[in-house]
Amino acid sequence: MLVQELKQESRVKVAPRIIGFGECLPGKPVTNEQMEDVLSIRKEWIDTMIGNHSRHFAVDFSKRTVEYSLTDLCTVAAEEAIEQAGIQRKEIDVIVLSTATPDHLMPATVNLVADRLGLQNIQTYQIQAGCSGALQALDVARHLLVGERRYALVIGGDVCNKYMDLTRDFTKLRSSELINYALFGDGAGAILLTNENCDGLEITSIENRFVGVGEEPGQVMNWFGTVPENVQELSKRELRKQFQSAKEDYKAIEKQVPLMTAQVLKTLLEDRNWKKEDVTYFLPPQLGWNMTKKIIESLDLSLDVTINCVQETGNNGNALPFLQLKKLHGRLKPSNKVVGVAIESSKWIKTGIILEYKNGETNE
Structure with a gap:
């Protein structure tokens, strides 16, 4: 005892x-x-x-x-x-x-x-x-x-x-x-x-804000991807039109996501009184690669400091930030700083995370 x-x-x-x-x-x-x-x-x-x-x-x-x-x-x-x-x-x-x-x-x-x-x-x-x-x-x-x-x-x-x-x-x-x-x-x-x-990647802070009041959804997903065969043809067409399994407003996403990413990044850096140059790695939002690359360029970041995987994995939603974090494994050194951003377009949510690699023995 x-x-x-x-x-x-x-x-x-x-x-x-x-x-x-x-x-x-x-x-x-x-x-x-x-x-x-x-x-x-x-x-x-x-x-x-x-x-x-x-x-x-x-x-x-x-x-x-x-x-x-x-x-x-x-x-x-x-x-x-x-x-x-x-x-x-x-x-x-x-x-x-x-x-x-x-x-x-x-x-x-x-x-x-x-x-x-x-x-x-x-x-x-x-x-x-x-x-x-x-x-x-x-x-x-x-x-x-x-x-x-x-x-x-x-x-x-x-x-x-x-x-x-x-x-x-x-x-x-x-x-x-x-x-x-x-x-x-x-x-x-x-x-x-x-x-x-x-030893581990310590979570310093997480930003999570809903900002979609009065905004139309940028993405809608439904359970109705498959319509039962016993439904009449006209009804099936109407159901597919009304309940398309997944649809996106790409123009809204292309306009809003880069702006929201910049806003979250600014908030995260100001929270720690950091400059972009103080950050070792960035985890940008992963949409399609073309849009992700535009976001990286708009933030004036180099590909060397961004952790990207969507080119190979596709946009797999909730999995992506974890796949990005896994890619960091083995690269990190004590005191390395990581900033990540994820934007949800379904009803416009801004999220971000700050992490610092700490050594267990010295806690630094």
Whole structure:
């Protein structure tokens, strides 16, 4: 009993730090050439409009089948993060999962993942969100690491394409619909967060602001991608028109996202009294690569200091910030500073994060 008390007293608590990273990208990367072969989306059009080279799908478009669930992807990503952190699953105190595309309305996907991981009696939380969700989940998790709680598993993922109607003739789709298949990808990312004093990427602050009062949504997603065959043809057409599975106002997104990114970055830097030159790495919003590159250029940043992955992974929503963070693993040195921004266009949400790499022995 005395030994246990001494161990508790010697434990130094710090601001939450990321100590494990995981990701899961389903199947093999689907190239632009394959998109042209399977979905009749011209490679030149993808290069010009989006700029992504590949993406990962949880569905097989040639077979018209769903191959992976969100639970599948999140579980694999979580297992990698736990293993990399070097802790036992039973040590995890809480799971927070963010997604725009849960496997079901109920049960929550976070509980299906907890079941797969064998984590009985664990606290679970699920956030329904788009691109802002990953940072929202981190914000929730860091505030839950109080008292005896030591480890939080935070997961973000999306499987957008399972809501697309796989029975449709893709050659007849409008460009406004086709662009979704070329822009979005599926995937999951995870991190292991702790308040123990150890080497890790410490969360200094998180910005999360809804700014969409009176604004039309920039993106809408529905559950109605597939219309039952027993619905009359006229009704089916009307349903597809009214409940298109995914649609975007690209002009609004192109106008608003760079401006909102600059605003968040300014707020984050002023909060720490930093200049851009003080930051080691930036995590910019990841849309399509062409737009992401324009944002980087508008911020007067070099590609050398930005962490980008959307060219290869596609825009996989809640997973992307975690994939960016995972790319930092192995690069960071003590006192390195990281600033990230994620913008959600669905109803206009600005999120940002400041992180600093700390050495556990010196706490610097």
